Amino acid sequence: MKGEQVFSEPGPKTPALKGEPRSLAARLTEGPLSASFQILSPLAALLVWEAGVAAGLMDRRFFPAPSTIFVALGQLLGTGELLDHLIISLSRMAAGFLLGSIPGILLGLLMGWFRLLRALLDPLVAATFPVPKIAILPLVMLIFGIGELSKVVIIAIGCFYLVLISSMAGVRNIDPVLIEAARNFGARGRRMFWKVVLPSTLPAIFTGLRLSLGVSLIVIVAAEFVAANRGIGYLIWISWQTLTTEHMYVGILVIGILGILFTYGLERLGKAVMPWSVDFRTFRE
Amino acid sequence: MAREAITAREVTKVYRARGAATTAVQDFSITVGEGEFLSLIGPSGCGKSTFLRMVAGLIRPTAGEIRIRGELEEGGRERSWRDRPLTAMVFQEYALFPWRTVIENVGFGLEMRDMPRQEREALAARYIEKVGLRRFSGYYPYQLSGGMKQRVGIARAFCNNPEIMLMDEPFGALDAQTRTVLQQELLRIWEEEKKTVLYVTHAIDEAVLLSDRVIVMTAQPGTLKAVVAIDFGRPRDLKLKTSSRFAELEYMIWQLLEEEVTRTLRGET
Secondary structure, eight states, rough: OOGGGGGGGGOOOOOOTOOOOOHHHHHHSSGGGGHHHTHHHHHHHHHHHHHHHHEEEEEEETOOHHHHHHHHHHHHHHHHHHHHHHHHHHHHHHHHHHHHHHHHHHHHHHHHOOOOHHHHHHHHHHHTTTOOGGGHHHHHHHHHHHSHHHHHHHHHHHHHHHHHHHHHHHHSSSEEEEEHHHHTTTTOOHHHHHHHIIHHHHHHHHHHHHHHHHHHHHHHHHHHHSSSSSSSSHHHHHHHHTTTTHHHHHHHHHHHHHHHHHHHHHHHHHHHHHHTOOOHHHOOO | SSSSSEEEEEEEEEEEEETEEEEEEEEEEEEEEEEEEEEEEETTTTSHHHHHHHTTTTOOSSSEEEEEEEHHHHHHHHHHHTTOEEEEEEOOOOOOOOSOOOHHHHHHHHHTTTTOOHHHHHHHHHHHTTTTTTGGTTTTTTOOOHHHHHHHHHHHHHHTOOOOOEESTTTTSOHHHHHHHHHHHHHHHHHHHHOOOEEEEEHHHHHHHOOEEEEEEEESOOOOOEEEOOOOOOSOGGGGGGGGGHHHHHHHHHHHHHHHHHHHTTTTT
16 A cells, blocks of 8 residues: 555654653653642642641631641531532532523624624623622622522623633634635535534633633632522631631632532543544643 | 636636725636646735635635536536535645544535435545555544645545545645655546646646646736646656656746746735
8 A cells, every 4th residue: 555654654642652761850740640749739838837837836716727627627527517518509500600601602602603793792792791790799689589599690690701702712713724624515504503613612612611610619609608598608708707717718628629620520521522622632731 | 628627717806905905816717628637836925826716616706707617606506516516625724624533524525415424434434545544544633744634635625526626735834755745646546536626836846747737827916827738648657757858847837937926026016
């Protein structure tokens, strides 16, 4: 076969050969050691903190020792109280996230593709997007009551904008030559949209989703500070009022862990949905 | 060359941007025979790619008309493309769909024509085999080198079985060695498929090696300057380049081009 010679062409992604000498940095940041390496600096910080409290250098009313916090975490887990708060916060976030993201993706794609729609709606988006979502929480509560719905709605609004803006930008950044190729090979109308526009926009959509997960965390905590009697935000707020600082830290810790899990989970999902995306491989870098 | 595959009559394309009008192509008339390999060569910005896109129906001429097998571009397209598309294009930038594997890229045109999956995958596999990429049919474009990507581009176009192949500097982004290999492969595939090819290039030697006729275009606004018949037989291979006739033709085309290229470089257009 004449084309056989191409098989030896090195692909652009050839992995480093086994046994090739690697630098210390490469060995610590890639491969099996990387997980233990990454945990090094947070662990050191905790140790310094613990020692600082033990030595009386830090005020334990404001900075309870990590060991105290972990005991509190155990207690809150044991009584089921923490799980209760967690579930309610997560379900508010999930509902708001879905309610905001799905219309955001659709409208963003449409606004990216149809110039007229974009010209019509872009000024409205540009004018309302910068308003901090928390600023309109009282208004949302006025309209939707102080129950669950208002918290879901405020998260949905936050997610909606971010996903809309990144999907729209994604469509506008499609390489025009891809559209030309698709047209030349017979893609028209709906098929152009589903088979070409949507897949080329997926990486941008995922970026929007990642941003909006972060914003959901911020918004849910803030909303639960002022207008809830359950949830992680509520736990932090009530612990401040009752001066049970270690519970406050438990709440903050949980939020941090959620942030990591969301980013990681979405990255995994992205790789599964877009095994072809080079951009997505460097998602976290 | 009994029938005419493409007839372009006094085609003009004017671009307007912020009040200024630029004439990319002016009164350009050519005919391309059935089964002919015709190259367009000219200085940068002479409108050769613009002309190719007009033949593809991607942009409309401002004046004049382009007929493919006697049919007007627009009317003909709607009627027949499901059975047999008029054109299929190979792009300098490859323009592969990054989210599709090699076989899915090659079968894209067939999919748009509603060919059942099994049938189109069998056909796509045949063309992937032709360009020597059988082992890579499950790969995504990012896993391929430039030369391999353009092989996919060529397979995708041939696989769609168009009346006319349009190639827009297909090897322009490749290194010289890869380009030479691909030129030979294109010669081989073309001789098997016997398609009408309209080929845009910057490289004179490439035009001489591949074409039956070479059209030399003027600097912007692009129009016909000269037609050079390449009187070599077929099948051809790289050895042709060692003949004195090859060098003669190359030099002749360069002489025709030189003035136009100089004009472009001086910014006189």
